[in-house]
Amino acid sequence: MPTGNRTARLAPFLELTHISKRFGGVHALRDVDFDIEAGEVHCLVGENGSGKSTLIKIIAGVQPPEPGGRIRIEGRDYAHLNPVQSTHCGIQVIYQDLSLFPNLSVVENIAIGRHLGRPRPVDWSGMRRLARAAMERIGVALDLDARVADLTIASRQLVAICRAMAADARLLIMDEPTSSLTRHEVDALLAVVRDLKRKGICVVFVSHRLDEVLEVAERVSVLRDGAKVGTFEARDMNDHKLATLMTGKEFHYDLTETDLSDRAVVLSVRNLTRAGDYREVSFDVRAGEILGLTGLLGSGRTELALSLFGMNPPDAGEIRLNGELLHLKTNAEAIEHGIAYVSEDRLGLGLVLEQPISSNLVVTMLDRLAGRFGLVAPAVRNAHVTRWIKELAIRVSNPENAVKTLSGGNQQRVVLAKWMSTNPRLLILDSPTVGVDISAKDGIYEIVKRLAGAGIAVILISDEVPEVLYHTHRVLIMREGRLTAEFAPHRSSEHELEAAINA
Numbered sequence: 152m153p154t155g156n157r158t159a160r161l162a163p164f165l166e167l168t169h170i171s172k173r174f175g176g177v178h179a180l181r182d183v184d185f186d187i188e189a190g191e192v193h194c195l196v197g198e199n200g201s202g203k204s205t206l207i208k209i210i211a212g213v214q215p216p217e218p219g220g221r222i223r224i225e226g227r228d229y230a231h232l233n234p235v236q237s238t239h240c241g242i243q244v245i246y247q248d249l250s251l252f253p254n255l256s257v258v259e260n261i262a263i264g265r266h267l268g269r270p271r272p273v274d275w276s277g278m279r280r281l282a283r284a285a286m287e288r289i290g291v292a293l294d295l296d297a298r299v300a301d302l303t304i305a306s307r308q309l310v311a312i313c314r315a316m317a318a319d320a321r322l323l324i325m326d327e328p329t330s331s332l333t334r335h336e337v338d339a340l341l342a343v344v345r346d347l348k349r350k351g352i353c354v355v356f357v358s359h360r361l362d363e364v365l366e367v368a369e370r371v372s373v374l375r376d377g378a379k380v381g382t383f384e385a386r387d388m389n390d391h392k393l394a395t396l397m398t399g400k401e402f403h404y405d406l407t408e409t410d411l412s413d414r415a416v417v418l419s420v421r422n423l424t425r426a427g428d429y430r431e432v433s434f435d436v437r438a439g440e441i442l443g444l445t446g447l448l449g450s451g452r453t454e455l456a457l458s459l460f461g462m463n464p465p466d467a468g469e470i471r472l473n474g475e476l477l478h479l480k481t482n483a484e485a486i487e488h489g490i491a492y493v494s495e496d497r498l499g500l501g502l503v504l505e506q507p508i509s510s511n512l513v514v515t516m517l518d519r520l521a522g523r524f525g526l527v528a529p530a531v532r533n534a535h536v537t538r539w540i541k542e543l544a545i546r547v548s549n550p551e552n553a554v555k556t557l558s559g560g561n562q563q564r565v566v567l568a569k570w571m572s573t574n575p576r577l578l579i580l581d582s583p584t585v586g587v588d589i590s591a592k593d594g595i596y597e598i599v600k601r602l603a604g605a606g607i608a609v610i611l612i613s614d615e616v617p618e619v620l621y622h623t624h625r626v627l628i629m630r631e632g633r634l635t636a637e638f639a640p641h642r643s644s645e646h647e648l649e650a651a652i653n654a
C-alpha cells in the first residue's frame with residue numbers, strides 16, 4: 152500500500168470503540184477508540200502508566216474491557232475476546248519479556264505453538280520446515296538448534312517474531328521491543344517491521360523512543376492518563392510535538408555549569424584493569440558531581456561499574472572512597488561502604504516483581520530498620536515505605552500490591568528509592584531511564600540532580616548521548632575498555648560526543 156496517499160483508507164482490520172478498563176480505583180483506560188488499518192504500522196505512545204499495555208492486553212483477549220465497549224475485527228463484533236479467539240483472528244502479541252522458553256532451541260520456540268495439544272508425536276522435520284519458512288518470511292537466518300538462552304536479546308526478539316509468523320500473524324503487536332537493543336539492532340528490527348508491512352501484516356509498535364516511532368509509523372496514537380489524545384499521521388509529527396501531546400507540557404533540560412574543583416574527591420579510580428573488560432582506567436568523582444559515562448555497548452562501562460560495586464573484582468589498580476583504599480569482594484561490602492548501584496535491568500537485579508512494592512522498598516534497609524531483636528516493627532517499616540513513595544512520587548494505589556502491577560517508570564522509581572534509602576555516598580546509575588517515558592525521565596533527572604545537590608557523587612552511565620550531555624557535569628567516553636575522551640557538556644555538542652564514541 153502506498154504511504155504517500157493516505158486519503159484512500161482501507162477498511163480497518165481492527166476497530167475498538169468505547170474501551171474502558173478499571174483496576175480497582177485506577178482508571179487505566181477511559182473510553183478509548185482505536186483502529187488499525189490493513190497493512191499499516193501504527194505506533195502507540197504515552198507516558199508510563201498511560202494504558203498502552205492494558206490496551207494491548209484487551210486486544211490479545213488477556214483482559215476484558217468494561218461492558219459497553221466494542222471490538223470489531225474484519226467486520227465481526229465482540230464484547231470482549233479471549234486469547235484463543237484473538238489468536239484465531241491472526242493477532243499475535245510480543246510482550247516485553249518475549250515469553251520464550253530459554254532452555255529450548257530456536258526451532259522449538261518458533262514451532263512449538265503449532266504442535267502443542269496435538270495427539271500425534273512431535274514431527275521434528277515438520278517443525279524445522281515451519282521454522283525455516285517463518286525465518287524466510289522475515290528475511291533472517293538464525294541457528295535453528297541454538298538454545299534461546301544463549302542468544303542476544305535482539306536475536307531472541309527475532310525468534311519471537313518468527314513464532315508469531317509461524318502462527319500466521321496478521322496483526323503483530325510489539326510492546327516496547329527496542330528498549331534493550333542497541334541502535335544497530337533497532338535499525339535491523341525496524342527493517343523487519345517494514346518488511347512485514349510490505350507483506351500486508353499490520354504492526355502495532357509501542358516505544359518510548361520517539362525518533363524510531365516517527366521513522367517507522369504511518370500513524371501514531373497518543374494516550375495520556377488512560378484517555379486517547381488523538382491519532383495522527385506520523386509525517387505531520389515531530390518528537391517535540393509528540394512529547395507535548397503525551398505530557399501536556401513543554402520540556403527543556405539543563406544542568407547549570409558548576410565549578411566543582413574545590414569539592415572533596417569521593418571516588419578515585421587509578422589504573423583499574425580487568426582482563427577482557429577494561430584497562431588502565433583512571434578518574435575521580437567529586438561530592439556533588441554527576442559524571443556521565445558513555446560508549447558503545449560492550450565498551451566495558453557496565454563491567455567497570457560492576458567492579459566499583461564489588462561484583463566484578465579488578466585484576467589490578469586502585470579504588471578509593473573518601474581516600475580509603477577498598478578491596479571489594481561482594482556487593483554487600485560495597486553497600487556497607489556507601490556505594491549504591493541502580494542497574495538498567497529493573498526486571499533482573501533491580502526488583503522482585505512478584506513481591507509487594509513495600510517489601511522491595513525495604514529490602515536494602517532491613518539491617519538498619521531492625522530493632523534489638525533483628526525484627527522490623529510494622530510502624531517503622533510503614534513509615535519508611537510511605538516516606539519513599541512520597542519522596543519519589545511513585546504512583547501506587549496500594550504499597551502491598553506486587554511490583555509487577557506498576558508501570559515501567561514507576562517500577563524504576565521503586566528501584567531508585569530502594570537504593571537512595573541506603574544513604575549512599577556514591578550512586579552508580581546504569582542506564583536508569585531505559586524504557587521510561589519522557590516525563591518520568593524528567594522526574595528521574597530531577598531526583599539525580601537533587602541527590603548530587605545533597606553531596607552524593609553520581610556516575611550516570613547511558614547509551615543516550617543527550618542524556619549524558621544535558622544531565623551531567625562532565626562526560627567520559629569509554630571505548631574498547633579504555634577511557635578515550637572527556638567532555639565538558641556546556642562546551643560540547645551531541646555530534647562531537649557521537650564522533651568520539653564511534654571513533
Ligand SMILES: Nc1ncnc2c1ncn2[C@@H]1O[C@H](COP(=O)(O)OP(=O)(O)OP(=O)(O)O)[C@@H](O)[C@H]1O
Nearest residue numbers: 174179199200201202203204205556557558559560
Ligand atoms: N493488573 C493490574 N492491576 C492493577 N493495576 C494495573 C494492572 N495493570 C495495569 N494497572 C495500572 O493501569 C495503569 C496503566 O498501566 P499500563 O501497564 O497499561 O501502562 P503503560 O502505558 O503500558 O506504561 P509503561 O510505559 O510504564 O509500560 C497503571 O496505572 C497501572 O498501574
Ligand SMILES: [Mg+2]
Nearest residue numbers: 203204326559
Ligand atoms: Mg507497558
